[in-house]
Structures are given as structure tokens and as C-alpha cells.
Amino acid sequence: MSKATLLAKFTDPDECLHACEHLVKKGVKVREVYSPFPIHGIDGVLSVPKTRISTAAFFYGATGTTLGLLMMWYMNVQDWPMDIGGKPSFTLLTNLPAFVPVGFEITVLIAAHGMIATYFFATRLFPGMPAKNPEPRSTNDLFVVEIVGDDNPGTSLNDLKSDLMNHGAIECSDDVLRYEDQ
């Protein structure tokens, strides 16, 4: 089985996007694109599904609101109601106006941190994780398209090279070693 990988390097995000569009139209499967900043529209070209992270954030937020209200209800209404300045704590409903600020803050707290944590876990971002970008300049000024031989059984990677060069790639290199290591 071939572990061959082709890395096509572009200096311009739009050329990179168009080259990917061209490849996908030809039926070539593009494994990954590494870029120094987001290329708008590339996720559609590579058929990367839309992220559901904002839906998760909504549920974290709802959890926050619930937990916050539950906490305040338990502490100030259920467990030890206090009557301070003639303002007793009778029920959750009568106290709700006073519970709005903290309820809101806990909602934001849990929604924000829940979403950040989900983002870190889903993207495998942890302190000290090894970087996976094959070309160090892809965080600087190169847009790198990665095509793996295994994904494209009937296609010769060598033939793709000239095609990519015609579409604005400045360099195409084989990156066999990295996959051999794994």
C-alpha cells in the first residue's frame, strides 16, 4: 500500500482555494489544507461538515442557567432563607429579579468555558501536543495542500504535480517519510 503524500505549496489563499476546487472537481480527494489563517470557503470545497460547537455552547449555557438558579434557590430560599432589610426570600419566583445578575453570569461562565473546553478536546489542543503541520512555513506564509495516495487509489500523484503547478503552486514535494513513521 502506498503511503505517498503530496504537498502542494501556495503563496496565495485564493489560488490555493481555486486549486482545491479544481482538484475536487476532478474527483481528487484532498486530505487536508494547512493555512496561516482561515481561507474562507475552503471547508465547503473539502466537504468539511459545519461545526456544531455553537449548538454545544447553547446547551452549556442552558445548563449554566439551570445550575445557577438551582444553587441560588437552594442556598437562599430552601436551605437558609434570610430576611435582610425586610426583603425576605420566600420563593424562587419572588426572588427571581435579584437572581438575574448571578444567573446571567453563571450562564456566560459555563457557556464560554464549556465551549472553549469542547474546542480544545475536539481539535486536540493541549499543552505540549506535537504540531502536525508538515511544513513549518504553513503557519507563516504558505498554504499547503496535502493529498494522500491512499485516498486516491486510481490517481498518480506525479500527474497531479504539474496540474497543481499550473494552478499556482510554487512547489510540490513528496512527504513520504512522515507517513512511513506512523
Place this chain on the structure above:
Amino acid sequence: MLIESPIRQPLILGDKTYAQITDEIVRPIEGRANKMWYLVFTVAALCALWGLGLIAYTFGTGVGVWGLNKTVGWAWDITNFVWWVGIGHAGTLISAILLLFRQKWRMAINRSAEAMTVFAVICAAMFPGIHVGRVWVVYWFFPLPNTFGSLWVNFNSPLLWDLFAISTYFSVSLGFWYVGLIPDFATVRDRQVVPFMKKIYNIVSFGWSGTTKSWQRFEEVSLVLAGLSTPLVLSVHTIVSFDFATSVVPGWHTTIFPPYFVAGAIFSGFAMVATLLLIMRQVLNLQEYITVNHLESMNKIIVVTGSIVGVAYITELVIAWYSGVQYEHYAFLNRATGPYAWAYWIMMSCNVISPQLFWFRGIRRSLLATFLLSIVVNIGMWFERFVIIVTSLHRDYLPSSWTMFYPTWVDIGIFIGTLGIFFTLFLLFSRTFPVIAIAETKSILKISGDNWKRKTESKYAEVGEHGGHH
């Protein structure tokens, strides 16, 4: 590709390439600091140590070493607290609200403004902590089950709301800031040649690789965090204003406080951002990224929020008169003509009159004028909090208790200490972090870069000549 109107001024000057942007922003991290940096850092660090020493002295001896008395139980410390929290607000405004409004000029300044937020909130949070007197039981702030029966914290109290607001604000700002930093740390990591540096930036960049999926998630997270931070930042100063507005002290018991405090916070925060950026762009040679246009945009926000603050001051006076309450009448009369009138008029002239100079384009675009006025605004906003807090308290309902507040050297020293802490942290930040969001700046190069704008303009001109109708 997006194309921007040629009327808009370019946001990145000089004919930049992506590699140049990386080089010029990362260079200060890799190079050696000059003598000036060490000098300023030493002064800031000494101030910070001095402040920490005085905090230790306060703990050891008691809050009696401050100028507080029976009538004025809140003064210098709470003034500093509100002032620092307010300064923090600009960072979130720039990174969150301007993101939602798709303002591209935020990209050159959001990183350092967010850093400023985090450091300012650290300085702010110290004051309520050290003010409690018995600092060893400061954890009683939190809703913890305790050993003294099941008595809980009071969720009807604005002071507790404030604790939740400030803690949430600090931690969410820190998270938002770090999420944005990860791709830029990866950029720094991938160009390091010194193994130690590479290792450090490898750890802090969390293995960022810049794949399609990670960028997609990154953008979604940034957008939703901005959406969460926007009401959050408005809530924080609203709740800070509740500390005063929910009391029955004349001059504090005001429904106008929340919007008035939020506008004031953004006003002072932008002034602090302007002060810091004017120094930073000079020292780190970033004039082509933080341009006069950026400063002009900030000055426009300063003039808007300054005018809102001015309207609030005058509304307060009118409503005090209109209320028909003699205590309210006296509180405001005393502010403007009493023993603290000098503070009131410093506040009025610094916050209401001086920012009006920014209506003139020449002044708005003058670096020197911006720098001087930004400092004037910061002084004015400090006095605003001082005036609200001290003049309302020092002559309360009981004339026999009327007194004056004078800060002691400990009060002043702790304030100087927080300035030292703030600048120490900011100077360290400027030497170790990319001070401009590299990835975001690159993403607007083809739209707002000087060279690219020229290119698209000439393309347009060509199309026009050949009768490019469709």
C-alpha cells in the same frame, strides 16, 4: 475574495507580504530588549513591589492604615477598583463588540487591548480583596458550605453579584484571549531555531497545526465567544454600578448609573488603549500596523462615550433638582461647590470638555494630542469615581458625622503599586507574546493592505476604461 471600497483608508501600510507581517510582529519577541525597556521595567517592577509591600503592611496592621473613617468607609480603594475595571472594558469592546460589527481595524489592536483587560482586571480584583480587613477569610465571598452552620452568601446583594461578574469577566476574557493566541504562538513556534524557545512555544501553542477543521472551529468559537462577551462586558459595569445604585445614599441612588458607568468604562478604557498603543507602536516599530487611522477610530469612540458621560453628568444634576428631595439637592450642590469642588471640576473639565477637542480632525489625527488627551481622560475618569464615592459619603444624613477623607501614604502607595503591576505585566507581555494578532492581520492583508488596495483600484480603473458594463 472580498473587495473593499477604495475610499476606505488602508489598515496595513507599506507593501507587506505575509512573511513580512510575521517577521515584523515576532521580531520583538526574538530580539533583545533595549536599555529603555529595562529602565521602564525596573521602575514598574519597583512600584509593583512597593505596592505589594504596602498591601502586606495593610494586612499586618489593619485597614486603619488607610485614610478611611467612620463616615467615609469606602474611598480610595473602591475608586481604584472601579477605575481599573473600567479600563478593562475597552479590551473586550474591541475584541468582542467590534468583531460582531465586523470592524477590521480592531485586528491591529485587539491583542494588546485584551492583554490590558486581563491585567487591569487583576489590578481591580485586588482592591475588594484587600479591603475586607480579615483577608484570611476572604474565601467567605464564595458560596461555600461552611463550618458555622448552613449560612450561605446573600444572592440578593449587589456586592455578591459583583463578585460573580468580575470573576466571570476575568476568566472568560482570559479564555477568549488565549484561544486567539494559540495560532499565533504556533507561528512563533514554527520559526524558532533556539531549542529552548521552540520547546516553550510548542507547549503554549497546544499543538496547533492550522488545519481546515481547526480554523473552522476557531472562527466559530471566536464568534460565539464574542457574542457571549458582549452582554458580559455590559453586565459587568452595570453590576459595578449596582454596588452604588441600589443603596439609599444621595448621589448614588440613581437609575441612570448602569449606562452611565458602562459608557464611562469604555471611555476610560479606550483612553488607556490609546496611551499604551502610542508608546508600543513607537518602541516596537509597529507604525505600519497601528496607523493614524486606527488611533482616529479610537478617538471617535472616545468623543462619543465622553459625550455620553457628559450628558449623564448633566442629567444627574437636573434629576437631582427635579426630584425635589432636599438630600439629593444637597448632595449635588455639595459636589459642585463643596470642599471637594476641585475634584468635581477636574472631572468635568477632563471628561466632558477636553474630549470635545476630538471633533477636530487635525487633533484626532495628531499623535501628540491623542497621547496627552488620553492621559487627561484617564485622570478625569479616576476623579469621576472619586467624586461619586467620596462626595456622596463624606456629608451623609447626620451633619454631626460630616468629615473629610484624606488618603494616607499607604492608600497612594497601593495605587502606585497597581500601576506598577499593570505596567510590569504589560511590558513582559510585549516581550513574550505576539502583540498584534498575526493570523487575523494576515487575513485582511488582501482586503485592507496598502499594496493590495492599489492593485484592486488599478484593476477597477482598467475595467472602467474598457467600458466594463454588464
